[in-house]
Every structure is written in C-alpha cells, then in structure tokens.
Amino acid sequence: MEEKKTVDRRVRKTKRAIRHAFAKLLSQKDINDITIRDIADLADINRKTFYSYYSGIHQVVDEIENEVVLAFESVLGDIDLKRDLKNPHSIFERLTAIINTDLEFYGHLLSMHGNVSLVSKIVTMLINKSKEALLSQIEMDDKIADIVLGYAITGMIAVYQQWFNSDRLQSIEEISETISIMFFHGFSGVLEQQKNYRKTHGSEELR
Amino acid sequence: MEEKKTVDRRVRKTKRAIRHAFAKLLSQKDINDITIRDIADLADINRKTFYSYYSGIHQVVDEIENEVVLAFESVLGDIDLKRDLKNPHSIFERLTAIINTDLEFYGHLLSMHGNVSLVSKIVTMLINKSKEALLSQIEMDDKIADIVLGYAITGMIAVYQQWFNSDRLQSIEEISETISIMFFHGFSGVLEQQKNYRKTHGSEELR
DNA sequence: TATTATAATACACATATGTGGTATAAGTCA
DNA sequence: TGACTTATACCACATATGTGTATTATAATA
Secondary structure (H helix, E strand, O other), X not given: OOOOOOOOHXXXXXXXXXXXXXXXHHHHOOHHXXXXXXXXXXXXXXXXXXXXXXXXXXXXXXXXXXXXHHHHHXXXXXXXXXXXXXXXXXXXXXXXXXXXXXXXXXXXXXXXXXXXXXXXXHHHHHHHHHHHHXXXXXXXXXXXXXXXXXXXXXXXXXXXXXXXXXXXXXXXXXXXXXXXXXXXXXHHHHHHHHHHHHHHHOHXXXX | OOOOOOOOHHHHHHHHHHHHHXXXXXXXXXXXXXXXXXXXXXXXXXXXXXXXXXXXXXXHHHHHHHHHHHHHHHHHOOOOHHHHHHOOHHHHHHHHHHHHOOOHHHHHHHOOOOOHHHHHHHHHHHHHHHHHHHHHHOOOOHHHHHHHHHHHHHHHHHHHHHHHHOOOOOOHHHHHXXXXXXXXXXXXXXXXXXXXXHHHHOHHHOO
16 A cells, blocks of 8 residues: 555565565465575575564565455456346456466465455455445445445355365355345345246255 | 363363463463463473473364354254344344353453454354254255355354444444345345335435 | 372473674665 | 665574473372
8 A cells, every 4th residue: 555665676675585485485385384484594585684574474474465455456446236246256256367367376375275364355355345336326324335245245255265165066156146146135035046946947956 | 072071180180271371371462472381381381291282372272262162052052043033133142142251261262353263163153053943944955055054144243243343333233134134135125124214214314 | 009001290402483783785875 | 986874694692392202290990
C-alpha cells in the first residue's frame, strides 16, 4: 500500500535474496523446518541482516501473502454481482488461475493446504470488493450487507477449500450450482432442486 | 477418543503440571513468547521430560483444543434442526456459555481472537453433528448435504466471530435473523425482508 | 517388603535464536 | 571523483532447542 519504493540497491538485492531463498526452501521442506540460518546461508547474507528486515519467518510469509492478495485483487477486476454470484465458481476459477500461472513460484505457500492466514486475507478482500459492488447496485442496510457477505463469501470459500483438499467428491458444477442456490434461495431452494432432480432421475440415484 | 487412561501416577502428575503451567503462562503473555523452558521451570520438571510427552508447544495447544471440542460436543447435545437453524444464535449461545463457565480457565486460549485451529475444529464438529441430524430427517443427496452444511455452518460461525472481534456493530437479533433468513431463503429473502422493513419504518433509516 | 519396570533427572553437546558492538564495503549525492 | 551515509559483515554472548547417555527416584505388583 504505502510502499515507498526502496532507493538503495543493496536493500532491494538483500530482500530479493531473502525471499528467493525462502521460496526455494519452501519447495524443499516444510515451513516449520525452515530456520533463519537456512535462509541466511542460502541467500548468502549475514544472519544479522535478516533481522534488520524481518523479525522472523512469519513476517516473510506475511509480506508475500499481502503481495499475493494485492496481485489477486488487481487481476480479479471488479466483481460483477450478476455474473459472479449466479456462478460463484468463476471467482474461484480466476483465483486459482492466478495461482497456477503468475504465482506458481509460491505454489507451496498458496496451495491452500492449511494456510489459514492467506485464505482469510483473500476472504476479507473478496468481502470488501463485493460489498462495494452490492451497495452500488442495491439499496440495503450497511450492517446487514456485512452479515450477508461475511456469511456467503466465507461459506463459499470454505466449500471450495474443502473440495480442494478432499478427494474432489463432488463435481465442480454440483458445487457451483448448490452454492448459487444457497445464496439466492437458501435451503428451501436446495430442497426444491432436489425434489425436481428426484422427479427427473428417479429416487434410487439419491442416497 | 482412544484415550487409554494413564496407569502411572507420575505421568498424570507430570502432564497435569505441564498443562497447568502452560495455562498460567498463557494468562500472562502471548503464546508466541512462551518457551519450553518457561513451562518446564514453572511446572518444576526437567526440560527433557517435556519432550517425552510433547514435541513442542503446539502439541499442548492441540491436546487442550481437542478436549475443549469434546467438552463442547458432549454439552451441546443433539442438534435440533428445526430449532437451531431457525434461531442459529442458540448454537452460538450454548457454545459461548460453555466457554464462560466450565472452561474459563482456558479463556485466553479460547477467546477466539485469532485462534483459527480451534474454530475450525468446532466448525468441523458442528458440520458433522448437523449433517447427522439433517440426513435423518430429510431425504437428500449426501454430497449436496456436505456442501450446504459446509457453506452454512462456516458462514455462520464466521459472522459470529467477526461480530465477536469487532465493536459489535449489529445487534445479536439482527445477526441471528439475517443468518436464519440467509439459510432458509437466501439473498432474495433478505431483500424481501429489507423491503418490508423500509415500508414499515420509512427509508430514511436505511443507509 | 522386596523386586522389577520405567518415569524423571542430571549432565552434556551441537545447533538455533536474538541482540549487541565495531569494522568494512557499497551505495548515494554534490 | 571524493565525501558522506548506511547497509552489511564479522565477532561475540546469553539463552533456547532438540537429543543423546547414564543415573536416580518412584510407581506397580508379586
């Protein structure tokens, strides 16, 4: 945000070396096994120098995460409620696309396997963006909008995350459709849809 | 779960001392500033002994969290969908009641300010319990139930958590009602409710 | 109570951490 | 280029970590 660009080339070089080393180590072992000495050795800097920029490993992670979220935000573009909430998968699709291309370097950090802080940062960003979009189109109470979007966005991301980390039991269409119905028409909408499905396909296909 | 009760009194005494010391330290300083030596000193045990039971601080936390979730689960009782989803606040109310009474000792651990792993354990527990209740009452696809409940429970807890950690902008009734409507009738239900509200109270009270 | 099993301690060691002080190298800028 | 500023390196130290090995203390139980 208020990132006054570094003037000194040494600083840029050092920070680049630290982050590069960290990323490389992350691809080799678990984050909890990475020591500051590891980073300093690989980056070929003095261990002390590390401390002049970061208080610990977690700060490096935090910095990279913030940049990732910024990258997401800029690439994601504006949220189109009509399109995105009727097909929530499109949001998720765009997010993963960014991960898989531009930022594949940080794949290990981003793979969403247990990286809670990054996910919550993304959720916050999505809530803010969609709140903006929502209030510009629909007249509704600000506090209610917070509740609605906090509920829907968090729930949506949680479902995709669960799906991501599981054996992908459901099809992506099933997920996308169910979330969409849940958002617009709630549980009664899902029941309705299930009833129609049973009519069309016969009940033996269900449970 | 498969907790074969400890036979040796020494073991019980040591583990009790460790956990007691940890809880005390937690009430005094941030969890990241607690060292194993701190615990060993306060518990008056050899540092080595700590390692024979826990590989690190995080394991102590994990063990306590699991017990807390078990306590929640047993006190929470069965989930009554009719009651609990029409008034989701009741679930939350019962959860916080447990925190504030039986388990106040671990208040610092549970205060939900950033304790992600505990929250996610609770969410998982709630999803499992309510899935059981749901499928016993309503005939629906198992995989769809996973999506619906993952979405709804995660979203619900997230809203309460956000409310908990914020300045409690909304009233608890507002939250409870909005989540309930979102669950049963979705966003269209909320819009309907907002429209009625405007009719009754006049639009100048909104935004 | 005496025997046996093992939990806990005492001690040691290699490595990691955080931090201080001083010297050197590399940048910036006139 | 030369004078300055400061980032980084080098060295040092107190403490923390994880893990050995040998010894002592304490519990289970015959």
